[in-house]
Amino acid sequence: GAVVSQHPSRVICKSGTSVKIECRSLDFQATTMFWYRQFPKQSLMLMATSNEGSKATYEQGVEKDKFLINHASLTLSTLTVTSAHPEDSSFYICSAKTGANEKLFFGSGTQLSVL
Amino acid sequence: SQKIEQNSEALNIQEGKTATLTCNYTNYSPAYLQWYRQDPGRGPVFLLLIRENEKEKRKERLKVTFDTTLKQSLFHITASQPADSATYLCALVSSSNTGKLIFGQGTTLQVKP
Numbered sequence: 369g370a371v372v373s374q375h376p377s378r379v380i381c382k383s384g385t386s387v388k389i390e391c392r393s394l395d396f397q398a399t400t401m402f403w404y405r406q407f408p409k410q411s412l413m414l415m416a417t418s419n420e421g422s423k424a425t426y427e428q429g430v431e432k433d434k435f436l437i438n439h440a441s442l443t444l445s446t447l448t449v450t451s452a453h454p455e456d457s458s459f460y461i462c463s464a465k466t467g468a469n470e471k472l473f474f475g476s477g478t479q480l481s482v483l
Numbered sequence: 484s485q486k487i488e489q490n491s492e493a494l495n496i497q498e499g500k501t502a503t504l505t506c507n508y509t510n511y512s513p514a515y516l517q518w519y520r521q522d523p524g525r526g527p528v529f530l531l532l533i534r535e536n537e538k539e540k541r542k543e544r545l546k547v548t549f550d551t552t553l554k555q556s557l558f559h560i561t562a563s564q565p566a567d568s569a570t571y572l573c574a575l576v577s578s579s580n581t582g583k584l585i586f587g588q589g590t591t592l593q594v595k596p
Contacts, residue, residue: 374526402583404586409588410588411586411589412527412586414583414584414585417583459524461526461527463526463527470515470517471517471529471532472517472529472584473529474519474528475526476525476526477524477525477526
């Protein structure tokens with residue numbers, strides 16, 4: 369089956385620093401990638417949708433200047449949390465879909481802890 | 484407002500029994516609905532998709548029903564095993580949006596040996 373690789377799986381950083389999370393589709397071309405965040409025992413909240421070669425579409429309430437998303441190729445999307453603060457601590461998960469295939473393939477997630 | 488609701492209380496059942504999880508939605512007209520499994524600290528894994536014109540879908544020990552009148556989907560695991568213990572998420576796509584998946588909060592299933 370399709371594999372989505374997400375790195376790092378866990379990151380601890382100091383407040384004010386930036387963190388980059390990578391999401392790669394290993395054996396398929398991801399025309400669309402989605403970034404979610406998830407707090408403990410809560411649902412996945414969609415942050416943004418990115419299509420290869422175009423700007424990401426952010427959900428209401430998500431700051432595009434804080435959560436920079438780049439989808440430079442059909443196999444790679446990155447999320448950069450800029451000037452991270454403790455309230456940004458969360459589980460970030462990417463997912464990818466290809467063409468008209470409706471199901472999503474998820475990465476294994478990144479647990480971000482901002483001290 | 485639009486809502487997707489799953490039972491937030493954990494479901495505890497005995498091994499071998501059938502687990503039934505519920506997903507209710509309001510103010511959506513989904514073209515299809517999906518179920519995912521999520522283990523702690525991991526990303527969700529796709530299980531089943533059911534379309535609005537389908538009543539039931541099966542895959543091995545899994546069965547999903549979709550009642551667009553009741554605005555409800557039921558997810559069944561027959562002959563449950565301890566390895567089925569996980570959180571199960573329903574997700575739907577509204578036919579009126581861009582194809583984004585919106586997730587329910589998930590129901591945690593615990594199967595006891």
